[in-house]
Amino acid sequence: MGDRVQRPNSGLSRLYDGFLKSDKGIYRRFFGMIRKTKLPFVWLAVYIIIRIVLVKFYIDVTQYTAKMFSGDVNFASIIVPFVLYTLANAGLSAVSTFISWVCIARIDRNMKRMVWRKVISLPLSFFERNKPKELISRIVSDAEQISQLIIFVFLEVAIQIYSLWAVLTQISSYDGRLVWSLIALFPLFIVISVVLGKLNYGIADTVNTKNAEFTRNLSETVGHAEVVKAYGREEHEAKRSQRRIAELYRYSIRNSWIGQLSGPVFAITTAIEFIVIALVGRHFLSSGVISLQEWIAFFAFSANIVGVFSAGYWSSFKAAQGSVNRVSHIVAQTEERTDGIASDSLHGNIVFEDVSFFYGEHQVLSKFRASISASGITAIAGPSGSGKTTLLNLIDRLQTPDSGRITVGGIDVADYAVAGYREAVVYIPQNSVFFAGTLRQNFLYGVRRESVPEDELNDALRLAGAYDFVRALPGQLDYELGENGSGLSGGERQILVLARAILKKPRYLILDESFSQLDADRKTVVWESIRKIAARAAVIVVGHDRQTIAHANRLLLIEGGNLIDSGTPKELFARSERYRRLIGEEEEKS
Numbered sequence: 221m222g223d224r225v226q227r228p229n230s231g232l233s234r235l236y237d238g239f240l241k242s243d244k245g246i247y248r249r250f251f252g253m254i255r256k257t258k259l260p261f262v263w264l265a266v267y268i269i270i271r272i273v274l275v276k277f278y279i280d281v282t283q284y285t286a287k288m289f290s291g292d293v294n295f296a297s298i299i300v301p302f303v304l305y306t307l308a309n310a311g312l313s314a315v316s317t318f319i320s321w322v323c324i325a326r327i328d329r330n331m332k333r334m335v336w337r338k339v340i341s342l343p344l345s346f347f348e349r350n351k352p353k354e355l356i357s358r359i360v361s362d363a364e365q366i367s368q369l370i371i372f373v374f375l376e377v378a379i380q381i382y383s384l385w386a387v388l389t390q391i392s393s394y395d396g397r398l399v400w401s402l403i404a405l406f407p408l409f410i411v412i413s414v415v416l417g418k419l420n421y422g423i424a425d426t427v428n429t430k431n432a433e434f435t436r437n438l439s440e441t442v443g444h445a446e447v448v449k450a451y452g453r454e455e456h457e458a459k460r461s462q463r464r465i466a467e468l469y470r471y472s473i474r475n476s477w478i479g480q481l482s483g484p485v486f487a488i489t490t491a492i493e494f495i496v497i498a499l500v501g502r503h504f505l506s507s508g509v510i511s512l513q514e515w516i517a518f519f520a521f522s523a524n525i526v527g528v529f530s531a532g533y534w535s536s537f538k539a540a541q542g543s544v545n546r547v548s549h550i551v552a553q554t555e556e557r558t559d560g561i562a563s564d565s566l567h568g569n570i571v572f573e574d575v576s577f578f579y580g581e582h583q584v585l586s587k588f589r590a591s592i593s594a595s596g597i598t599a600i601a602g603p604s605g606s607g608k609t610t611l612l613n614l615i616d617r618l619q620t621p622d623s624g625r626i627t628v629g630g631i632d633v634a635d636y637a638v639a640g641y642r643e644a645v646v647y648i649p650q651n652s653v654f655f656a657g658t659l660r661q662n663f664l665y666g667v668r669r670e671s672v673p674e675d676e677l678n679d680a681l682r683l684a685g686a687y688d689f690v691r692a693l694p695g696q697l698d699y700e701l702g703e704n705g706s707g708l709s710g711g712e713r714q715i716l717v718l719a720r721a722i723l724k725k726p727r728y729l730i731l732d733e734s735f736s737q738l739d740a741d742r743k744t745v746v747w748e749s750i751r752k753i754a755a756r757a758a759v760i761v762v763g764h765d766r767q768t769i770a771h772a773n774r775l776l777l778i779e780g781g782n783l784i785d786s787g788t789p790k791e792l793f794a795r796s797e798r799y800r801r802l803i804g805e806e807e808e809k810s
């Protein structure tokens with residue numbers, strides 16, 4: 221928990237930090253991501269049509285204004301149309317703003333749906349590599365930022381280009397040279413926009429990263445408040461948060477500072493532009509090339525063009541680049557394969573054929589070979605960290621071998637359709653995880669049948685030894701559990717997980733020291749159930765406690781990721797000193 225807080229650099233280097241942040245392949249990834257998000261095309265089309273009409277209104281209103289300012293104040297031909305256009309402009313603008321927000325809300329919703337579906341279909345290794353709490357907080361804010369990017373930047377830029385074209389066409393109708401005097405100023409605006417955009421990206425990305433880290437840290441600490449209190453670390457945690465809050469504050473101030481930089485910078489460019497326009501306009505007006513009305517219209521149109529550049533589209537685009545990167549990174553991940561052989565043909569021994577497996581650089585299994593019988597109870601025993609859970613994860617396809625393969629009935633497990641496979645192979649991990657909701661919802665979690673008769677639920681509860689305590693709960697199966705299944709003891713949760721596994725009628729049941737929190741009586745009941753399950757299914761259980769040894773038909777002894785012996789518990793006890801040491805018999809004898 222003793223983390224190091226990275227302090228921001230000082231002075232100008234902060235500016236360059238942000239300036240240097242750039243990313244290759246961003247456009248390709250962006251469009252790849254957009255292709256997978258359902259866009260609200262009808263709403264977008266309506267929005268674009270209204271905006272095109274508004275551009276036309278804008279050009280007409282500017283010309284009427286110019287006519288008025290040049291002295292033409294005819295009521296019927298100038299003032300009435302001017303007022304009508306202005307009213308229609310205001311009404312349509314309101315409608316277009318509303319539609320733009322509808323488009324954003326829809327894209328945001330569709331993108332969250334798409335990303336969430338993607339995330340939940342990714343292999344476990346993705347969640348191990350990425351910090352899940354940080355990831356979730358980012359998906360929520362990033363999707364919104366990208367939706368705004370699409371509407372307020374990409375679409376808006378396209379509309380502004382159209383508007384620019386319409387305005388320049390109008391100006392060229394006065395005199396083509398006026399257009400070139402404006403175009404000559406464009407490079408200046410573009411360079412300034414790009415520089416400010418780069419600065420914006422760097423700082424906005426850092427602020428988002430710091431925010432996500434902060435949220436992850438807080439939710440981790442709050443989620444384990446009992447540990448904080450038990451170790452008396454309240455003060456430490458308060459100080460740690462304060463450091464992060466102070467750091468966030470510094471970055472936010474820097475963000476605002478850079479955000480405000482664009483105002484004065486564009487004011488200077490506007491002044492330059494004003495001087496150029498005024499000089500060009502005066503020259504053309506005095507030489508009689510354009511009329512007074514055209515000169516006023518030219519001036520108004522030119523001011524609008526600077527407005528387009530100073531609107532900060534490039535800055536907004538760069539600020540959203542971090543969001544695009546994160547979401548597109550998720551979208552580019554490969555999902556777990558869902559197609560494959562139906563689980564009906566899933567029968568036979570589970571065989572590890574030269575399986576090697578790494579967690580990052582750390583090799584856990586090296587050409588591991590073993591066979592697990594398709595019937596009876598097979599126990600996997602070995603010291604802590606020897607790779608037992610990893611073997612179970614590989615059987616349940618939560619992890620995939622880096623080389624070699626695991627077969628069931630001679631077929632690679634990767635070739636079975638994963639949903640059916642996990643329906644037939646039921647895995648009860650070390651921690652029995654429950655979610656907030658009723659006991660019934662948790663009990664039926666992952667049971668794919670449309671409905672399960674009440675009698676069958678009760679039979680499963682009886683078989684697992686859970687019936688009596690569930691009856692005693694207020695509301696029984698409708699008993700409400702809190703976050704992470706709080707409201708039940710650890711042992712009660714373990715029994716309920718077994719009852720749930722019974723409902724799934726597994727062909728292979730995998731248990732990872734799943735009953736460590738039960739008292740001796742309850743363990744006896746649980747083992748009775750396991751024996752009944754083993755009469756029609758293969759049971760693979762990690763552990764070397766007395767009950768496991770007493771019930772196992774066969775035992776695999778693992779050490780350092782290698783199978784060092786296998787046989788019946790009796791055989792191993794007779795011939796293996798390592799085994800005897802492992803189960804503590806040696807100590808007892810002495």
Ligand SMILES: Nc1ncnc2c1ncn2[C@@H]1O[C@H](COP(=O)(O)OP(=O)(O)OP(=O)(O)O)[C@@H](O)[C@H]1O
Nearest residue numbers: 348579582584602603604605606607608609610611
């Ligand atoms: N997610 C992970 N990332 C990196 N290393 C891991 C990960 N999970 C396990 N390991 C490492 O892999 C090795 C095997 O772990 P595994 O959990 O399979 O052992 P185990 O025999 O089940 O241990 P235990 O009996 O303590 O549960 C250990 O050295 C462990 O530190």
